[in-house]
Amino acid sequence: MTYCLAITMDAGLVFASDSRTNAGADQVSTYSKMHTFEVEEDRVFVLLAAGNLATTQAVLARLKRDIEDSAEESLHTVRGMSDAAEYLGRVNREEQEKHGEALTKAGFRADASFIIGGQFAGQEPEIYLVYPQGNFITASSHTRFLQIGESKYGKPILDRIISPEGSLGDAARCALVSIDSTMRSNVTVGPPIEVIVYERDSLTFEHYLCLEADDDYLTDLKRSWDDNIKAAFRDLPRFDWEAARGRKRRGTEVTVNRRSTRKPSKKTG
Amino acid sequence: MTYCLAITMDAGLVFASDSRTNAGADQVSTYSKMHTFEVEEDRVFVLLAAGNLATTQAVLARLKRDIEDSAEESLHTVRGMSDAAEYLGRVNREEQEKHGEALTKAGFRADASFIIGGQFAGQEPEIYLVYPQGNFITASSHTRFLQIGESKYGKPILDRIISPEGSLGDAARCALVSIDSTMRSNVTVGPPIEVIVYERDSLTFEHYLCLEADDDYLTDLKRSWDDNIKAAFRDLPRFDWEAARGRKRRGTEVTVNRRSTRKPSKKTG
Numbered sequence: 357m358t359y360c361l362a363i364t365m366d367a368g369l370v371f372a373s374d375s376r377t378n379a380g381a382d383q384v385s386t387y388s389k390m391h392t393f394e395v396e397e398d399r400v401f402v403l404l405a406a407g408n409l410a411t412t413q414a415v416l417a418r419l420k421r422d423i424e425d426s427a428e429e430s431l432h433t434v435r436g437m438s439d440a441a442e443y444l445g446r447v448n449r450e451e452q453e454k455h456g457e458a459l460t461k462a463g464f465r466a467d468a469s470f471i472i473g474g475q476f477a478g479q480e481p482e483i484y485l486v487y488p489q490g491n492f493i494t495a496s497s498h499t500r501f502l503q504i505g506e507s508k509y510g511k512p513i514l515d516r517i518i519s520p521e522g523s524l525g526d527a528a529r530c531a532l533v534s535i536d537s538t539m540r541s542n543v544t545v546g547p548p549i550e551v552i553v554y555e556r557d558s559l560t561f562e563h564y565l566c567l568e569a570d571d572d573y574l575t576d577l578k579r580s581w582d583d584n585i586k587a588a589f590r591d592l593p594r595f596d597w598e599a600a601r602g603r604k605r606r607g608t609e610v611t612v613n614r615r616s617t618r619k620p621s622k623k624t625g
Numbered sequence: 626m627t628y629c630l631a632i633t634m635d636a637g638l639v640f641a642s643d644s645r646t647n648a649g650a651d652q653v654s655t656y657s658k659m660h661t662f663e664v665e666e667d668r669v670f671v672l673l674a675a676g677n678l679a680t681t682q683a684v685l686a687r688l689k690r691d692i693e694d695s696a697e698e699s700l701h702t703v704r705g706m707s708d709a710a711e712y713l714g715r716v717n718r719e720e721q722e723k724h725g726e727a728l729t730k731a732g733f734r735a736d737a738s739f740i741i742g743g744q745f746a747g748q749e750p751e752i753y754l755v756y757p758q759g760n761f762i763t764a765s766s767h768t769r770f771l772q773i774g775e776s777k778y779g780k781p782i783l784d785r786i787i788s789p790e791g792s793l794g795d796a797a798r799c800a801l802v803s804i805d806s807t808m809r810s811n812v813t814v815g816p817p818i819e820v821i822v823y824e825r826d827s828l829t830f831e832h833y834l835c836l837e838a839d840d841d842y843l844t845d846l847k848r849s850w851d852d853n854i855k856a857a858f859r860d861l862p863r864f865d866w867e868a869a870r871g872r873k874r875r876g877t878e879v880t881v882n883r884r885s886t887r888k889p890s891k892k893t894g
Contacts, residue, residue, distance in 0.1 A: 526858075581861060589786055
């Protein structure tokens with residue numbers, strides 16, 4: 357499995373990905389799912405990949421070859437991020453078709469999804485999610501992040517924290533927390549975690565992190581988050597019946613629950 | 626969709642469920658998914674249901690009729706919680722078979738899952754998850770909660786908070802936070818939220834809550850949690866490059882990140 361996400365903020369873009377792949381529980385490997393393409397002063401792309409590893413590798417190889425061969429359409433020729441997403445979608449579909457039928461017969465899937473984002477000189481920074489079928493969506497002023505792979509465990513924290521005017525550091529931290537929560541709940545998502553923080557209009561990648569499981573910052577962040585979450589939880593309002601039973605365990609706690617408990621009304625038997 | 630969960634603590638059991646059902650986006654209804662069965666001083670059951678609504682209603686009706694008809698096997702005759710899970714699994718499978726073929730032909734599924742839990746006099750409190758195929762699992766000393774339906778969004782907070790020696794109030798609060806997070810991320814999970822807190826060896830249901838969307842306690846809890854989470858997030862360690870750029874925005878923040886940033890190494894193009 358995989359978990360990758362991209363966040364668009366007023367100040368720029370954040371990309372993050374885990375690095376675990378698995379084909380069954382006994383074939384677990386580590387592959388980077390984050391790839392960058394850069395034409396100095398002109399355009400920068402970050403690509404995040406999820407799905408069938410053979411497909412994502414084939415797509416990556418095609419993108420590089422199209423550049424090397426100076427093909428009619430490549431990441432060097434497309435004129436904007438939505439053109440790049442369209443091109444990526446076509447390549448993705450074509451690569452899936454090569455082995456798709458044989459894979460389906462064998463009970464496997466060739467599907468791959470991508471996030472592509474970055475900026476062209478003179479244009480806005482953008483992120484796009486490219487589906488296995490080749491179609492694609494972008495973020496919006498209300499939907500500030502896109503996810504591929506095992507996206508559910510890490511979504512609630514993004515829903516709560518991400519707001520467009522936050523700092524890129526906040527967005528990158530939130531992405532790390534989101535991936536950490538996913539790693540705790542699903543063993544097929546694992547380190548190292550890669551993060552790129554792209555500052556609007558910089559047209560270069562200044563901040564890149566590759567955090568191994570024992571990385572100092574990641575360890576600090578995880579410990580702090582775990583402590584802080586537990587403290588946040590301890591400070592929640594108590595139920596009436598807890599106060600009534602003398603279960604107040606902290607001097608500062610206030611029971612604000614005004615609801616009285618009652619027995620279930622639909623009891624039978 | 627649905628989200629139900631049960632938690633087993635040293636002090637007893639907690640059950641919680643949302644109340645939204647949908648068949649397509651234009652057929653959204655409110656149904657309780659929590660049902661109780663009680664034989665005074667002898668046994669108590671809580672049933673949580675997810676999946677095809679017709680199946681879960683048919684299963685519930687069968688359980689009640691088997692009791693009324695004094696059938697050979699019913700929740701009144703089973704001798705322990707695992708027998709109850711076995712019986713429920715059989716009824717579930719039988720009810721699915723009635724319409725399963727027709728449903729499959731029409732592109733629908735008859736599947737239903739259940740959580741059944743409670744206590745028999747003289748036995749331990751227990752919770753079981755019954756799959757659509759009729760097989761079932763129980764919790765363990767390391768796996769303290771069981772979930773059915775839309776379980777992923779709400780799992781990380783359970784993974785972090787639930788420990789066996791916590792109070793039943795903590796477990797009930799954590800269940801509410803877990804359901805609230807799920808409701809934020811998936812519109813097919815919705816209020817009212819029902820909660821039963823069962824105290825070990827009480828053989829009765831003392832604490833039952835049915836929290837509508839505008840319930841005072843739920844509103845307080847959600848607001849507190851949102852505030853606390855944001856505070857917890859603000860207190861996380863900063864990246865080196867944030868401090869370096871003078872982005873420290875709070876007097877109490879300390880940058881503990883010792884990692885230096887570097888450029889992506891696998892840049893191409």
